[in-house]
Amino acid sequence: MSGQDLPAGMSRCVLCGEPAVARLRDPARHLCAAHFTGFFEERVSRTIADGKMVRPGDRIAVALSGGKDSTALALVLSHLLPAWDDVHPVAITIDEGIAGYRDETLRAAQELTSRLGIEHHTVSFAELFGKDLDRILAGREQRACTICGILRKKALAVAAGRYGATKIATGHNLDDEAQSVLMNALRGDLPRLIRDAGRENPCFIPRIKPLSLTPEREIALYLMLCDAWKELPECPYTRYALRAEVRGMLSKLEYQHPGTMLHLIESKKKIERYCAGAQVPAAIRRCRECGDPCSGELCQLCRLRHSLG
Amino acid sequence: MIDAGARTVEQVLVDLGINPIEVIVSRNGRLVPDDAVVSGDDEIRIIRIAHGG
Known part of the structure; x- marks a missing residue:
């Protein structure tokens, strides 16, 4: 041509x-398609290498919801990992129990892992917490993303431990990361970014974000070019989230002022560097109710249990 | 079918009130960059990037 x-x-x-x-x-x-795909995978590979995200012998739990970001993550890791020494993926899907949404993405996750030949396990909120998300949230929809986030984090950690993972890889992309910086600033909780980033402790399975420098739009294009794009429903609870508003605002800014999202990430990294010497990490304690590692008297999950009554 | 005149994909999207970084566009069945020029005879498909995943 x-x-x-x-x-x-x-x-x-x-x-x-x-x-x-x-x-x-x-x-x-x-x-073109071939050079874009090559560029995309090279950037993910560099993100992993620069962040020292993977070590020989790692078993990477890929948090696979079946949506676009985690699908791209599983796909790109299945292409990249064979080049790393003795590093293997295992896909983990959390079934929160969201009617009209999760069933389709669960099927997509199963189809993908069959196609890629990746070991795949599903863990449900009903199994771990006794109720699905729809029942937990009844009347509390405004807090959906906060509640779901805490439960999902716990479910992933349990599943990763259960299936012998040494790392948890999530599909957070550049847009997600930039939104988080802005949301924490808007909530008056910028230090949270540093707390989350600095969580290196033997009590926790480390979390890695290989797509954190990749724009959401390029992820969608990559999936289309790999013939892995699916039109899937959106989570019905996203409309309650501050993130939805921040997302629209930030993507408008990114269009009008290209580089805005990357600048937010760079700001976060600068703050991390400034704080690296000064910050005294909170001692890791054990939750007095469930015994999980945490920084306070109660872990996030037990605090949530109390708030839900 | 959109009567686009001879404009770029980006101009068409902006005229429709769509942020170009929130969608991917195909022209006559092929994915194209946002500076591709389209005209009234072209079939344009606008694919919205879904949230979450």
């Missing part, structure tokens, strides 16, 4: 002359 005429109004890949599928910034360039 590189020597042939392109349809009117089409750009060529700067590397090979094939029809472009993406226009990237910084540096500005057009890439």
Whole structure:
């Protein structure tokens, strides 16, 4: 194709002359499907290497909801991990129990892991907490994402331990990470970012975010080019979340001022560096009710249990 | 089918009130960058990037 005429109004890949599928910034360039896919995987590989996220012998629990980010994560790791020495993925899906939403993504997760030949386990809120999310949330929908987040974190940790994982990989992308920085600032809780980032303790299975420098839009494009894109329903509880508002605001800013999201991440990293020497990490204690490691008297989950009555 | 005139995908999206970084566009069945030029004869598909995942 590189020597042939392109349809009117089409750009060529700067590397090979094939029809472009993406226009990237910084540096500005057009890439074809093959070179975009290669660039995408290379950036994830670099993110993992720069962050020292993986070590030989690691068993990586991939938190696979079946949605787009975790699907891309499983896909890209299945391409990258064979090059690492003795590193293996195991996919873990948390079934929160959200009617009209989770069933479809569960099926998508099962299809993907069968296609990739990845070991896959599903753990449900009903099994771990005695109720599904819809029942837990009845009348508390405004707090849906906070409650679900705490329970999901716990469920993932339990499942990762159960299936022998040494790391937990999540599909958080650049947009998610930038939103979190802004949300913590808006809530007056910027220090939380540093607490979360600094959680290196033998009591916890380390969490890694290989897509944290990858924009959401590029994840969707990657999936389409890998023939793994699915139109799936959105979680019915997202409309209650502050994140939904921040997401719209930030994507508008990113369009008008390219680089905004990356700047937020860079700010977070600078704050982390400034605090690295000064911060005295809170001693890790054991929750007085369940015995899980935590920083206060009660862990987040037990505090939630109390607040839910 | 959108009567786009001869404009870029980005201009079409902005005119429709859509933020170009929240969607991916295909022209006549092929994924295209947002500076691809489209005209009235082209079939444009706008794929919204879903939340979550």
